[in-house]
Amino acid sequence: MVKKAIIPAAGYGTRSLPVTKVVPKEMFPIGGKPAIHYIVEEAVLSGIEEILIVVSKSKSIIVDYFDASLELEAFLEKNNKLHLLKNTTMPKVHIQYTRQPYSKGLGDAILQGKRFVGNEPFAVLLPDDIIYNAPTPALSQLIRIHDQFNANVIGLNKVHPDLVSRYGVIDGDEERTDLYKINHIVEKPKSNAPSNLVVIGRYVFDPEIFNHIESLTPGASNEVELTDAIGMLLSNQVCYGKIIDGDRFDIGTDDDYINLINAMWKDKE
Numbered sequence: 001m002v003k004k005a006i007i008p009a010a011g012y013g014t015r016s017l018p019v020t021k022v023v024p025k026e027m028f029p030i031g032g033k034p035a036i037h038y039i040v041e042e043a044v045l046s047g048i049e050e051i052l053i054v055v056s057k058s059k060s061i062i063v064d065y066f067d068a069s070l071e072l073e074a075f076l077e078k079n080n081k082l083h084l085l086k087n088t089t090m091p092k093v094h095i096q097y098t099r100q101p102y103s104k105g106l107g108d109a110i111l112q113g114k115r116f117v118g119n120e121p122f123a124v125l126l127p128d129d130i131i132y133n134a135p136t137p138a139l140s141q142l143i144r145i146h147d148q149f150n151a152n153v154i155g156l157n158k159v160h161p162d163l164v165s166r167y168g169v170i171d172g173d174e175e176r177t178d179l180y181k182i183n184h185i186v187e188k189p190k191s192n193a194p195s196n197l198v199v200i201g202r203y204v205f206d207p208e209i210f211n212h213i214e215s216l217t218p219g220a221s222n223e224v225e226l227t228d229a230i231g232m233l234l235s236n237q238v239c240y241g242k243i244i245d246g247d248r249f250d251i252g253t254d255d256d257y258i259n260l261i262n263a264m265w266k267d268k269e
């Protein structure tokens with residue numbers, strides 16, 4: 001049973017500057033809701049009961065967003081606009097927050113959740129990746145595999161070979177058309193990528209991953225890479241890769257951000 005999830009939302013969003021100086025990319029609007037709203041919804045629909053969002057100093061807007069807005073509620077009530085109140089409803093789930101004091105990469109952000117997780121398997125959802133049109137919520141697809149095999153699971157996507165250098169890339173044994181037993185993982189390979197199966201920002205881990213993250217030292221860019229910890233974990237634990245059923249949009253890229261909005265817009269017509 002996977003009941004807890006970590007959502008790392010502490011990064012500077014350097015790929016999307018300058019707007020990310022003041023608007024975190026997790027708050028980029030998509031069809032009237034910020035990106036992170038879809039991520040929290042997906043977690044809840046996948047059975048998650050407690051969420052830890054890892055923020056940084058400049059991300060208080062995320063905390064405000066999921067909070068009740070008493071002033072707004074009072075305003076709507078006073079002005080006979082109570083029918084709009086439903087538009088302010090947030091997903092029903094317990095959310096807590098912690099700050100990542102230094103921007104030391106994805107691995108370090110996840111490590112901030114060690115106490116929150118305790119001794120249970122847990123999920124990680126990266127708010128850059130929005131999975132649209134999934135027949136069942138993307139995270140629930142991974143949780144199913146975790147519950148079946150009692151092992152770590154990572155979300156995968158098959159991409160054009162030109163795009164592999166943007167992501168974590170795996171090499172694995174095909175167990176069935178959508179499931180791989182991972183042998184090897186490498187972060188953003190510049191050349192000689194082991195396949196075109198890339199990591200999507202959805203993971204289910206056993207808590208041992210924290211020991212591996214703790215044993216890492218930051219690389220050249222002063223970042224502790226989650227991918228390196230996963231690589232270490234492969235030496236003594238099983239990790240599956242599941243191709244996620246659904247359309248993946250990496251909203252950290254302008255193309256996918258626009259494509260997702262267009263896809264939603266078309267479906268509305």
Ligand code: G1P
Binds near residue numbers: 126
């Ligand atoms: C992170 C991971 C990478 C993964 C990607 C998915 O990279 O390090 O392995 O493929 O998320 O979005 P980032 O987007 O933080 O550079």
